[in-house]
Amino acid sequence: MTHPIMFDDADPVLRRVRELALSxxxxxxxxxxxxxxxxxxxxxxxxGGSIKVDGAYQRHDQSLLVLLDPDERRALLSEERCYLPAYLGPYGWLGVDLGPASDWAEVEELLDASYRLTAGRRRVAALDARGRG
Known part of the structure; x- marks a missing residue:
């Protein structure tokens, strides 16, 4: 069964996340x-993510899900804008609600941290060679 599309491609927050992630x-x-x-x-x-509340899923459409080291994840979970996403939360993922006024430098840092945990040494070396990080 194919999942329905659960995002708006014209969403300006998605456009900014996409620009950062694809860099x-x-x-x-x-x-x-x-x-x-x-x-x-x-x-x-x-x-985009969701949490399970009383047996139903509550959508967080404008949010970023990233994989973080346990200490960073624990620190961010104390913030109201952060949550453990359904399905992925038990595997180290964190959801961060975003909006047009988000701190985009922080979003880029979160993407960077998650990328470094998943991309492999060669890609991380390429990232570092570009002067990022």
């Missing part, structure tokens, strides 16, 4: 479970 070496985009997924060999970010 990483060898990064590409695909649709996974109805939402944009940014990946190299492995996915390093998703746009």
């Amino acid at each position: 990483f070496p060898d990064a590409a985009e695909k649709i996974s479970h109805g939402i944009p997924a940014f990946y190299t060999t492995k996915v390093f970010a998703y746009y």
Whole structure:
């Protein structure tokens, strides 16, 4: 069964996330479970997530899902804008609600951290060679 598309391609927040995510070496985009997924060999970010509340899913359409080291994830979970996404939360992923007024430098840092955990040594070396990080 194909998942329905659960995002608006004209969403300006998605456009900004897409621009940042695709700037990483060898990064590409695909649709996974109805939402944009940014990946190299492995996915390093998703746009859009959900949480399960009383047996129903509550959507967080304008959010970024990233994989972080446990200490960083724990620190961010104390913030109201952050959540453990359904399905991926138990595997180290964190959801961060975004909006037009988001701190885009922070979003880029979160993408960078997640990319470094998933992209492999060669791609991380290419990232560092560009003077990023």
